[in-house]
Amino acid sequence: MEKQTVSRDGTRVAYERTGRGPAVVLVSGAMSTGATMAPLAAELSDRFDVTVYDRRGRGESGDTAPYAVEREIEDLAALIEVVGGEAALYGMSSGGALVLRAAASGLPVRRVAVYEVPYAMEDAAAPAAAEYTERLAEALGQGRRGDAVELFLRRTGLGEEMIRGARQSPMWAGMESVAPSLAYDDAVMGDGRVPASTIASVTAPLLVLAGGASDGWWHEAARAVADAAPDGTYSTVDGQTHRVEPGVLAPVLAEFLAG
Structure with missing residues:
Protein backbone atom coordinates (compact mmCIF):
# COMPACT_ATOMS: atom_id res chain seq x y z
CA MET A 1 0.00 0.00 0.00
CA GLU A 2 1.40 3.37 -1.04
CA LYS A 3 -0.46 5.72 1.31
CA GLN A 4 -1.62 5.86 4.90
CA THR A 5 -4.19 7.77 6.89
CA VAL A 6 -4.86 7.70 10.62
CA SER A 7 -8.07 6.52 12.22
CA ARG A 8 -9.70 8.17 15.21
CA ASP A 9 -7.90 5.95 17.74
CA VAL A 50 -11.41 3.51 -6.29
CA THR A 51 -9.76 2.96 -2.90
CA VAL A 52 -8.65 -0.40 -1.54
CA TYR A 53 -7.17 -0.73 1.93
CA ASP A 54 -5.78 -3.15 4.48
CA ARG A 55 -8.32 -3.55 7.25
CA ARG A 56 -6.80 -3.15 10.71
CA GLY A 57 -4.66 -6.06 11.82
CA ARG A 58 -3.75 -6.97 8.25
CA GLY A 59 -1.08 -6.11 5.72
CA GLU A 60 0.48 -2.71 6.29
CA SER A 61 -2.25 -1.30 8.53
CA GLY A 62 -1.85 -1.08 12.28
CA ASP A 63 -3.88 -2.63 15.05
CA THR A 64 -4.82 -0.97 18.33
CA ALA A 65 -6.30 -2.94 21.22
CA PRO A 66 -8.98 -3.46 22.29
CA TYR A 67 -10.80 -4.29 19.08
CA ALA A 68 -14.35 -3.11 18.48
CA VAL A 69 -16.42 -3.05 15.31
CA GLU A 70 -16.86 0.70 15.88
CA ARG A 71 -13.11 1.14 15.36
CA GLU A 72 -13.36 -0.43 11.90
CA ILE A 73 -16.23 1.92 11.09
CA GLU A 74 -13.99 4.79 12.15
CA ASP A 75 -11.33 3.45 9.77
CA LEU A 76 -13.85 3.73 6.94
CA ALA A 77 -14.77 7.22 8.10
CA ALA A 78 -11.11 8.24 7.84
CA LEU A 79 -10.87 6.84 4.32
CA ILE A 80 -14.08 8.56 3.21
CA GLU A 81 -12.65 11.84 4.48
CA VAL A 82 -9.50 11.23 2.41
CA VAL A 83 -11.49 10.67 -0.80
CA GLY A 84 -13.61 13.79 -0.46
CA GLY A 85 -16.08 13.37 2.37
CA GLU A 86 -18.53 11.03 0.63
CA ALA A 87 -18.19 7.65 -1.07
CA ALA A 88 -19.97 4.55 -2.25
CA LEU A 89 -19.05 1.34 -0.41
CA TYR A 90 -18.72 -2.21 -1.69
CA GLY A 91 -18.12 -5.13 0.68
CA MET A 92 -17.26 -8.73 -0.11
CA SER A 93 -18.42 -11.56 2.19
CA SER A 94 -17.92 -10.56 5.84
CA GLY A 95 -16.60 -7.25 4.54
CA GLY A 96 -20.15 -6.72 3.39
CA ALA A 97 -21.35 -7.06 6.98
CA LEU A 98 -18.92 -4.29 7.95
CA VAL A 99 -20.17 -2.13 5.09
CA LEU A 100 -23.78 -2.58 6.18
CA ARG A 101 -22.97 -1.62 9.75
CA ALA A 102 -20.93 1.37 8.58
CA ALA A 103 -23.72 2.61 6.32
CA ALA A 104 -26.26 2.15 9.12
CA SER A 105 -24.09 4.21 11.48
CA GLY A 106 -24.66 7.37 9.47
CA LEU A 107 -21.40 7.68 7.51
CA PRO A 108 -21.70 9.87 4.40
CA VAL A 109 -22.34 6.98 2.02
CA ARG A 110 -23.79 7.58 -1.46
CA ARG A 111 -24.52 3.99 -2.44
CA VAL A 112 -23.87 0.57 -0.91
CA ALA A 113 -23.28 -2.82 -2.52
CA VAL A 114 -22.47 -6.17 -0.92
CA TYR A 115 -21.71 -9.62 -2.30
CA GLU A 116 -22.66 -12.83 -0.49
CA VAL A 117 -22.52 -11.80 3.15
CA PRO A 118 -22.51 -15.20 4.93
CA TYR A 119 -25.56 -14.74 7.13
CA ALA A 120 -27.35 -17.86 8.32
CA MET A 121 -31.06 -18.16 7.64
CA GLU A 122 -31.87 -20.68 10.36
CA ASP A 123 -31.94 -20.10 14.12
CA ALA A 124 -30.38 -23.55 14.49
CA ALA A 125 -27.12 -22.08 13.13
CA ALA A 126 -26.68 -19.83 16.17
CA PRO A 127 -25.19 -22.52 18.49
CA ALA A 128 -22.59 -23.41 15.85
CA ALA A 129 -21.70 -19.74 15.51
CA ALA A 130 -21.31 -19.41 19.27
CA GLU A 131 -19.10 -22.51 19.42
CA TYR A 132 -16.92 -21.14 16.62
CA THR A 133 -16.53 -17.84 18.48
CA GLU A 134 -15.51 -19.64 21.67
CA ARG A 135 -13.04 -22.00 19.99
CA LEU A 136 -11.56 -19.20 17.88
CA ALA A 137 -10.99 -17.01 20.95
CA GLU A 138 -9.34 -19.94 22.74
CA ALA A 139 -7.00 -20.73 19.84
CA LEU A 140 -5.96 -17.11 19.36
CA GLY A 141 -5.62 -16.55 23.10
CA GLN A 142 -3.17 -19.43 23.24
CA GLY A 143 -1.24 -18.23 20.22
CA ARG A 144 -2.35 -21.17 18.06
CA ARG A 145 -2.78 -19.20 14.87
CA GLY A 146 -2.68 -22.26 12.64
CA ASP A 147 -5.50 -23.86 14.58
CA ALA A 148 -7.50 -20.64 14.28
CA VAL A 149 -7.08 -20.70 10.51
CA GLU A 150 -8.15 -24.35 10.47
CA LEU A 151 -11.29 -23.50 12.43
CA PHE A 152 -12.17 -20.84 9.91
CA LEU A 153 -11.53 -23.03 6.89
CA ARG A 154 -13.57 -25.82 8.41
CA ARG A 155 -16.41 -23.40 9.09
CA THR A 156 -16.41 -22.35 5.44
CA GLY A 157 -16.92 -25.98 4.47
CA LEU A 158 -13.42 -26.88 3.34
CA GLY A 159 -12.68 -30.61 3.65
CA GLU A 160 -10.06 -32.03 5.98
CA GLU A 161 -7.82 -33.21 3.15
CA MET A 162 -7.82 -29.74 1.61
CA ILE A 163 -7.08 -28.18 4.99
CA ARG A 164 -4.10 -30.50 5.45
CA GLY A 165 -2.91 -29.54 1.99
CA ALA A 166 -3.29 -25.85 2.79
CA ARG A 167 -1.10 -26.28 5.88
CA GLN A 168 1.70 -27.51 3.63
CA SER A 169 1.30 -24.77 1.04
CA PRO A 170 3.46 -21.63 0.70
CA MET A 171 0.40 -19.47 1.43
CA TRP A 172 -0.03 -20.84 4.97
CA ALA A 173 2.40 -18.41 6.61
CA GLY A 174 0.45 -15.48 5.16
CA MET A 175 -2.79 -16.96 6.41
CA GLU A 176 -1.40 -17.32 9.92
CA SER A 177 -0.16 -13.71 9.83
CA VAL A 178 -3.72 -12.38 9.54
CA ALA A 179 -5.31 -15.05 11.78
CA PRO A 180 -6.00 -12.63 14.68
CA SER A 181 -8.26 -10.64 12.36
CA LEU A 182 -10.57 -13.67 12.11
CA ALA A 183 -11.93 -12.59 15.48
CA TYR A 184 -12.66 -9.17 13.98
CA ASP A 185 -14.71 -10.63 11.14
CA ASP A 186 -16.48 -12.85 13.64
CA ALA A 187 -17.41 -9.77 15.68
CA VAL A 188 -18.64 -7.96 12.56
CA MET A 189 -20.90 -10.92 11.75
CA GLY A 190 -22.58 -10.78 15.18
CA ASP A 191 -24.64 -13.89 15.89
CA GLY A 192 -24.50 -14.80 12.21
CA ARG A 193 -28.11 -13.96 11.41
CA VAL A 194 -29.36 -11.12 9.23
CA PRO A 195 -29.34 -7.96 11.43
CA ALA A 196 -32.62 -6.64 10.08
CA SER A 197 -32.92 -3.77 12.55
CA THR A 198 -29.43 -2.52 11.63
CA ILE A 199 -30.03 -2.84 7.90
CA ALA A 200 -33.27 -0.89 8.30
CA SER A 201 -31.08 2.15 9.10
CA VAL A 202 -29.23 1.94 5.77
CA THR A 203 -30.90 4.83 3.95
CA ALA A 204 -28.62 4.82 0.88
CA PRO A 205 -29.63 2.68 -2.11
CA LEU A 206 -28.41 -0.87 -1.44
CA LEU A 207 -27.57 -3.59 -3.98
CA VAL A 208 -27.29 -7.10 -2.55
CA LEU A 209 -25.65 -9.63 -4.87
CA ALA A 210 -25.27 -13.39 -4.96
CA GLY A 211 -23.59 -15.61 -7.52
CA GLY A 212 -25.93 -17.28 -9.96
CA ALA A 213 -24.10 -20.58 -9.45
CA SER A 214 -23.94 -20.33 -5.65
CA ASP A 215 -25.96 -22.56 -3.31
CA GLY A 216 -29.50 -21.52 -2.55
CA TRP A 217 -28.85 -20.32 0.98
CA TRP A 218 -26.64 -17.51 -0.35
CA HIS A 219 -29.64 -16.27 -2.33
CA GLU A 220 -31.99 -16.56 0.64
CA ALA A 221 -29.62 -14.49 2.77
CA ALA A 222 -29.16 -11.90 0.03
CA ARG A 223 -32.91 -11.52 -0.43
CA ALA A 224 -33.38 -11.13 3.33
CA VAL A 225 -30.76 -8.37 3.47
CA ALA A 226 -32.34 -6.53 0.54
CA ASP A 227 -35.82 -6.89 2.03
CA ALA A 228 -34.65 -5.42 5.36
CA ALA A 229 -33.39 -2.20 3.74
CA PRO A 230 -35.56 0.81 2.93
CA ASP A 231 -34.12 0.92 -0.61
CA GLY A 232 -32.71 -2.55 -1.16
CA THR A 233 -32.40 -4.51 -4.41
CA TYR A 234 -31.45 -8.18 -4.75
CA SER A 235 -29.74 -9.41 -7.91
CA THR A 236 -27.54 -12.25 -9.13
CA VAL A 237 -24.27 -12.32 -11.02
CA ASP A 238 -24.66 -14.94 -13.73
CA GLY A 239 -22.48 -18.03 -13.53
CA GLN A 240 -20.57 -16.92 -10.43
CA THR A 241 -19.95 -18.46 -7.01
CA HIS A 242 -18.42 -16.99 -3.85
CA ARG A 243 -15.17 -16.73 -5.80
CA VAL A 244 -16.61 -14.09 -8.10
CA GLU A 245 -14.56 -13.02 -11.12
CA PRO A 246 -13.72 -9.29 -11.00
CA GLY A 247 -14.27 -8.90 -14.73
CA VAL A 248 -17.78 -10.31 -14.44
CA LEU A 249 -18.71 -8.44 -11.26
CA ALA A 250 -17.36 -5.03 -12.28
CA PRO A 251 -19.99 -4.16 -14.94
CA VAL A 252 -22.80 -5.04 -12.54
CA LEU A 253 -21.29 -2.89 -9.81
CA ALA A 254 -20.45 -0.03 -12.15
CA GLU A 255 -24.01 0.27 -13.39
CA PHE A 256 -25.33 0.49 -9.84
CA LEU A 257 -22.59 2.66 -8.38
CA ALA A 258 -22.91 5.19 -11.20
CA GLY A 259 -26.43 5.84 -9.94
Missing part, protein backbone atom coordinates in the same frame (compact mmCIF):
# COMPACT_ATOMS: atom_id res chain seq x y z
CA GLY A 10 -4.50 6.58 16.13
CA THR A 11 -4.34 3.38 14.10
CA ARG A 12 -2.64 3.77 10.74
CA VAL A 13 -4.72 2.59 7.79
CA ALA A 14 -2.82 1.73 4.62
CA TYR A 15 -4.58 2.27 1.31
CA GLU A 16 -4.17 2.65 -2.44
CA ARG A 17 -6.24 4.85 -4.69
CA THR A 18 -6.67 4.56 -8.45
CA GLY A 19 -8.84 5.96 -11.21
CA ARG A 20 -11.00 9.06 -11.56
CA GLY A 21 -14.68 9.70 -10.98
CA PRO A 22 -17.08 9.21 -8.07
CA ALA A 23 -15.34 7.79 -5.00
CA VAL A 24 -15.77 4.09 -4.16
CA VAL A 25 -14.16 2.22 -1.25
CA LEU A 26 -13.81 -1.58 -1.55
CA VAL A 27 -13.88 -3.65 1.66
CA SER A 28 -12.39 -7.14 1.77
CA GLY A 29 -13.63 -10.14 3.72
CA ALA A 30 -11.94 -12.58 6.10
CA MET A 31 -8.33 -13.66 5.51
CA SER A 32 -7.96 -10.90 2.93
CA THR A 33 -6.03 -7.67 2.50
CA GLY A 34 -6.53 -4.73 0.20
CA ALA A 35 -4.51 -6.56 -2.45
CA THR A 36 -7.36 -9.05 -2.74
CA MET A 37 -9.58 -6.26 -4.01
CA ALA A 38 -7.00 -4.76 -6.38
CA PRO A 39 -8.17 -6.67 -9.50
CA LEU A 40 -11.72 -5.38 -8.99
CA ALA A 41 -10.37 -1.86 -8.41
CA ALA A 42 -8.53 -2.08 -11.71
CA GLU A 43 -11.75 -3.09 -13.49
CA LEU A 44 -13.62 -0.11 -12.00
CA SER A 45 -10.91 2.53 -12.27
CA ASP A 46 -11.93 3.74 -15.74
CA ARG A 47 -15.16 5.12 -14.25
CA PHE A 48 -14.49 5.61 -10.54
CA ASP A 49 -11.96 6.87 -8.01
Whole structure:
Protein backbone atom coordinates (compact mmCIF):
# COMPACT_ATOMS: atom_id res chain seq x y z
CA MET A 1 0.00 0.00 0.00
CA GLU A 2 1.40 3.37 -1.04
CA LYS A 3 -0.46 5.72 1.31
CA GLN A 4 -1.62 5.86 4.90
CA THR A 5 -4.19 7.77 6.89
CA VAL A 6 -4.86 7.70 10.62
CA SER A 7 -8.07 6.52 12.22
CA ARG A 8 -9.70 8.17 15.21
CA ASP A 9 -7.90 5.95 17.74
CA GLY A 10 -4.50 6.58 16.13
CA THR A 11 -4.34 3.38 14.10
CA ARG A 12 -2.64 3.77 10.74
CA VAL A 13 -4.72 2.59 7.79
CA ALA A 14 -2.82 1.73 4.62
CA TYR A 15 -4.58 2.27 1.31
CA GLU A 16 -4.17 2.65 -2.44
CA ARG A 17 -6.24 4.85 -4.69
CA THR A 18 -6.67 4.56 -8.45
CA GLY A 19 -8.84 5.96 -11.21
CA ARG A 20 -11.00 9.06 -11.56
CA GLY A 21 -14.68 9.70 -10.98
CA PRO A 22 -17.08 9.21 -8.07
CA ALA A 23 -15.34 7.79 -5.00
CA VAL A 24 -15.77 4.09 -4.16
CA VAL A 25 -14.16 2.22 -1.25
CA LEU A 26 -13.81 -1.58 -1.55
CA VAL A 27 -13.88 -3.65 1.66
CA SER A 28 -12.39 -7.14 1.77
CA GLY A 29 -13.63 -10.14 3.72
CA ALA A 30 -11.94 -12.58 6.10
CA MET A 31 -8.33 -13.66 5.51
CA SER A 32 -7.96 -10.90 2.93
CA THR A 33 -6.03 -7.67 2.50
CA GLY A 34 -6.53 -4.73 0.20
CA ALA A 35 -4.51 -6.56 -2.45
CA THR A 36 -7.36 -9.05 -2.74
CA MET A 37 -9.58 -6.26 -4.01
CA ALA A 38 -7.00 -4.76 -6.38
CA PRO A 39 -8.17 -6.67 -9.50
CA LEU A 40 -11.72 -5.38 -8.99
CA ALA A 41 -10.37 -1.86 -8.41
CA ALA A 42 -8.53 -2.08 -11.71
CA GLU A 43 -11.75 -3.09 -13.49
CA LEU A 44 -13.62 -0.11 -12.00
CA SER A 45 -10.91 2.53 -12.27
CA ASP A 46 -11.93 3.74 -15.74
CA ARG A 47 -15.16 5.12 -14.25
CA PHE A 48 -14.49 5.61 -10.54
CA ASP A 49 -11.96 6.87 -8.01
CA VAL A 50 -11.41 3.51 -6.29
CA THR A 51 -9.76 2.96 -2.90
CA VAL A 52 -8.65 -0.40 -1.54
CA TYR A 53 -7.17 -0.73 1.93
CA ASP A 54 -5.78 -3.15 4.48
CA ARG A 55 -8.32 -3.55 7.25
CA ARG A 56 -6.80 -3.15 10.71
CA GLY A 57 -4.66 -6.06 11.82
CA ARG A 58 -3.75 -6.97 8.25
CA GLY A 59 -1.08 -6.11 5.72
CA GLU A 60 0.48 -2.71 6.29
CA SER A 61 -2.25 -1.30 8.53
CA GLY A 62 -1.85 -1.08 12.28
CA ASP A 63 -3.88 -2.63 15.05
CA THR A 64 -4.82 -0.97 18.33
CA ALA A 65 -6.30 -2.94 21.22
CA PRO A 66 -8.98 -3.46 22.29
CA TYR A 67 -10.80 -4.29 19.08
CA ALA A 68 -14.35 -3.11 18.48
CA VAL A 69 -16.42 -3.05 15.31
CA GLU A 70 -16.86 0.70 15.88
CA ARG A 71 -13.11 1.14 15.36
CA GLU A 72 -13.36 -0.43 11.90
CA ILE A 73 -16.23 1.92 11.09
CA GLU A 74 -13.99 4.79 12.15
CA ASP A 75 -11.33 3.45 9.77
CA LEU A 76 -13.85 3.73 6.94
CA ALA A 77 -14.77 7.22 8.10
CA ALA A 78 -11.11 8.24 7.84
CA LEU A 79 -10.87 6.84 4.32
CA ILE A 80 -14.08 8.56 3.21
CA GLU A 81 -12.65 11.84 4.48
CA VAL A 82 -9.50 11.23 2.41
CA VAL A 83 -11.49 10.67 -0.80
CA GLY A 84 -13.61 13.79 -0.46
CA GLY A 85 -16.08 13.37 2.37
CA GLU A 86 -18.53 11.03 0.63
CA ALA A 87 -18.19 7.65 -1.07
CA ALA A 88 -19.97 4.55 -2.25
CA LEU A 89 -19.05 1.34 -0.41
CA TYR A 90 -18.72 -2.21 -1.69
CA GLY A 91 -18.12 -5.13 0.68
CA MET A 92 -17.26 -8.73 -0.11
CA SER A 93 -18.42 -11.56 2.19
CA SER A 94 -17.92 -10.56 5.84
CA GLY A 95 -16.60 -7.25 4.54
CA GLY A 96 -20.15 -6.72 3.39
CA ALA A 97 -21.35 -7.06 6.98
CA LEU A 98 -18.92 -4.29 7.95
CA VAL A 99 -20.17 -2.13 5.09
CA LEU A 100 -23.78 -2.58 6.18
CA ARG A 101 -22.97 -1.62 9.75
CA ALA A 102 -20.93 1.37 8.58
CA ALA A 103 -23.72 2.61 6.32
CA ALA A 104 -26.26 2.15 9.12
CA SER A 105 -24.09 4.21 11.48
CA GLY A 106 -24.66 7.37 9.47
CA LEU A 107 -21.40 7.68 7.51
CA PRO A 108 -21.70 9.87 4.40
CA VAL A 109 -22.34 6.98 2.02
CA ARG A 110 -23.79 7.58 -1.46
CA ARG A 111 -24.52 3.99 -2.44
CA VAL A 112 -23.87 0.57 -0.91
CA ALA A 113 -23.28 -2.82 -2.52
CA VAL A 114 -22.47 -6.17 -0.92
CA TYR A 115 -21.71 -9.62 -2.30
CA GLU A 116 -22.66 -12.83 -0.49
CA VAL A 117 -22.52 -11.80 3.15
CA PRO A 118 -22.51 -15.20 4.93
CA TYR A 119 -25.56 -14.74 7.13
CA ALA A 120 -27.35 -17.86 8.32
CA MET A 121 -31.06 -18.16 7.64
CA GLU A 122 -31.87 -20.68 10.36
CA ASP A 123 -31.94 -20.10 14.12
CA ALA A 124 -30.38 -23.55 14.49
CA ALA A 125 -27.12 -22.08 13.13
CA ALA A 126 -26.68 -19.83 16.17
CA PRO A 127 -25.19 -22.52 18.49
CA ALA A 128 -22.59 -23.41 15.85
CA ALA A 129 -21.70 -19.74 15.51
CA ALA A 130 -21.31 -19.41 19.27
CA GLU A 131 -19.10 -22.51 19.42
CA TYR A 132 -16.92 -21.14 16.62
CA THR A 133 -16.53 -17.84 18.48
CA GLU A 134 -15.51 -19.64 21.67
CA ARG A 135 -13.04 -22.00 19.99
CA LEU A 136 -11.56 -19.20 17.88
CA ALA A 137 -10.99 -17.01 20.95
CA GLU A 138 -9.34 -19.94 22.74
CA ALA A 139 -7.00 -20.73 19.84
CA LEU A 140 -5.96 -17.11 19.36
CA GLY A 141 -5.62 -16.55 23.10
CA GLN A 142 -3.17 -19.43 23.24
CA GLY A 143 -1.24 -18.23 20.22
CA ARG A 144 -2.35 -21.17 18.06
CA ARG A 145 -2.78 -19.20 14.87
CA GLY A 146 -2.68 -22.26 12.64
CA ASP A 147 -5.50 -23.86 14.58
CA ALA A 148 -7.50 -20.64 14.28
CA VAL A 149 -7.08 -20.70 10.51
CA GLU A 150 -8.15 -24.35 10.47
CA LEU A 151 -11.29 -23.50 12.43
CA PHE A 152 -12.17 -20.84 9.91
CA LEU A 153 -11.53 -23.03 6.89
CA ARG A 154 -13.57 -25.82 8.41
CA ARG A 155 -16.41 -23.40 9.09
CA THR A 156 -16.41 -22.35 5.44
CA GLY A 157 -16.92 -25.98 4.47
CA LEU A 158 -13.42 -26.88 3.34
CA GLY A 159 -12.68 -30.61 3.65
CA GLU A 160 -10.06 -32.03 5.98
CA GLU A 161 -7.82 -33.21 3.15
CA MET A 162 -7.82 -29.74 1.61
CA ILE A 163 -7.08 -28.18 4.99
CA ARG A 164 -4.10 -30.50 5.45
CA GLY A 165 -2.91 -29.54 1.99
CA ALA A 166 -3.29 -25.85 2.79
CA ARG A 167 -1.10 -26.28 5.88
CA GLN A 168 1.70 -27.51 3.63
CA SER A 169 1.30 -24.77 1.04
CA PRO A 170 3.46 -21.63 0.70
CA MET A 171 0.40 -19.47 1.43
CA TRP A 172 -0.03 -20.84 4.97
CA ALA A 173 2.40 -18.41 6.61
CA GLY A 174 0.45 -15.48 5.16
CA MET A 175 -2.79 -16.96 6.41
CA GLU A 176 -1.40 -17.32 9.92
CA SER A 177 -0.16 -13.71 9.83
CA VAL A 178 -3.72 -12.38 9.54
CA ALA A 179 -5.31 -15.05 11.78
CA PRO A 180 -6.00 -12.63 14.68
CA SER A 181 -8.26 -10.64 12.36
CA LEU A 182 -10.57 -13.67 12.11
CA ALA A 183 -11.93 -12.59 15.48
CA TYR A 184 -12.66 -9.17 13.98
CA ASP A 185 -14.71 -10.63 11.14
CA ASP A 186 -16.48 -12.85 13.64
CA ALA A 187 -17.41 -9.77 15.68
CA VAL A 188 -18.64 -7.96 12.56
CA MET A 189 -20.90 -10.92 11.75
CA GLY A 190 -22.58 -10.78 15.18
CA ASP A 191 -24.64 -13.89 15.89
CA GLY A 192 -24.50 -14.80 12.21
CA ARG A 193 -28.11 -13.96 11.41
CA VAL A 194 -29.36 -11.12 9.23
CA PRO A 195 -29.34 -7.96 11.43
CA ALA A 196 -32.62 -6.64 10.08
CA SER A 197 -32.92 -3.77 12.55
CA THR A 198 -29.43 -2.52 11.63
CA ILE A 199 -30.03 -2.84 7.90
CA ALA A 200 -33.27 -0.89 8.30
CA SER A 201 -31.08 2.15 9.10
CA VAL A 202 -29.23 1.94 5.77
CA THR A 203 -30.90 4.83 3.95
CA ALA A 204 -28.62 4.82 0.88
CA PRO A 205 -29.63 2.68 -2.11
CA LEU A 206 -28.41 -0.87 -1.44
CA LEU A 207 -27.57 -3.59 -3.98
CA VAL A 208 -27.29 -7.10 -2.55
CA LEU A 209 -25.65 -9.63 -4.87
CA ALA A 210 -25.27 -13.39 -4.96
CA GLY A 211 -23.59 -15.61 -7.52
CA GLY A 212 -25.93 -17.28 -9.96
CA ALA A 213 -24.10 -20.58 -9.45
CA SER A 214 -23.94 -20.33 -5.65
CA ASP A 215 -25.96 -22.56 -3.31
CA GLY A 216 -29.50 -21.52 -2.55
CA TRP A 217 -28.85 -20.32 0.98
CA TRP A 218 -26.64 -17.51 -0.35
CA HIS A 219 -29.64 -16.27 -2.33
CA GLU A 220 -31.99 -16.56 0.64
CA ALA A 221 -29.62 -14.49 2.77
CA ALA A 222 -29.16 -11.90 0.03
CA ARG A 223 -32.91 -11.52 -0.43
CA ALA A 224 -33.38 -11.13 3.33
CA VAL A 225 -30.76 -8.37 3.47
CA ALA A 226 -32.34 -6.53 0.54
CA ASP A 227 -35.82 -6.89 2.03
CA ALA A 228 -34.65 -5.42 5.36
CA ALA A 229 -33.39 -2.20 3.74
CA PRO A 230 -35.56 0.81 2.93
CA ASP A 231 -34.12 0.92 -0.61
CA GLY A 232 -32.71 -2.55 -1.16
CA THR A 233 -32.40 -4.51 -4.41
CA TYR A 234 -31.45 -8.18 -4.75
CA SER A 235 -29.74 -9.41 -7.91
CA THR A 236 -27.54 -12.25 -9.13
CA VAL A 237 -24.27 -12.32 -11.02
CA ASP A 238 -24.66 -14.94 -13.73
CA GLY A 239 -22.48 -18.03 -13.53
CA GLN A 240 -20.57 -16.92 -10.43
CA THR A 241 -19.95 -18.46 -7.01
CA HIS A 242 -18.42 -16.99 -3.85
CA ARG A 243 -15.17 -16.73 -5.80
CA VAL A 244 -16.61 -14.09 -8.10
CA GLU A 245 -14.56 -13.02 -11.12
CA PRO A 246 -13.72 -9.29 -11.00
CA GLY A 247 -14.27 -8.90 -14.73
CA VAL A 248 -17.78 -10.31 -14.44
CA LEU A 249 -18.71 -8.44 -11.26
CA ALA A 250 -17.36 -5.03 -12.28
CA PRO A 251 -19.99 -4.16 -14.94
CA VAL A 252 -22.80 -5.04 -12.54
CA LEU A 253 -21.29 -2.89 -9.81
CA ALA A 254 -20.45 -0.03 -12.15
CA GLU A 255 -24.01 0.27 -13.39
CA PHE A 256 -25.33 0.49 -9.84
CA LEU A 257 -22.59 2.66 -8.38
CA ALA A 258 -22.91 5.19 -11.20
CA GLY A 259 -26.43 5.84 -9.94
